[in-house]
Amino acid sequence: MKIAAIVVLSLFLVVLGVQVFSFVGEEWSLGGQLADVQANLMKAQAQETSLQEEVQYLGNPANLEKELRARYNYKKPGETMVIIEPATTSTTSTD
Numbered sequence: 260m261k262i263a264a265i266v267v268l269s270l271f272l273v274v275l276g277v278q279v280f281s282f283v284g285e286e287w288s289l290g291g292q293l294a295d296v297q298a299n300l301m302k303a304q305a306q307e308t309s310l311q312e313e314v315q316y317l318g319n320p321a322n323l324e325k326e327l328r329a330r331y332n333y334k335k336p337g338e339t340m341v342i343i344e345p346a347t348t349s350t351t352s353t354d
Contacts, residue, residue, distance in 0.1 A: 317323050327333040334340045 317326060324333075332340060332342070
């Protein structure tokens, strides 16, 4: 009777040990995923802050007009647009 109880108890401890190791491995895996999610959250929060600042900046009509002119070569009717390109240097080598 004692041997049967020891065998049952030993099997129970083995199964319990396997479950503990399984839970530890799962916790480790989920910890890594949590770190990735937290990094993505911080990146998204930084992007949200940047976008909020841009919305606030472009909410001013003078800033909006300045950006339209710079990005899309916008001009008012009757205005003449002059685009100045930087001087390009060409290098030629003689062999």
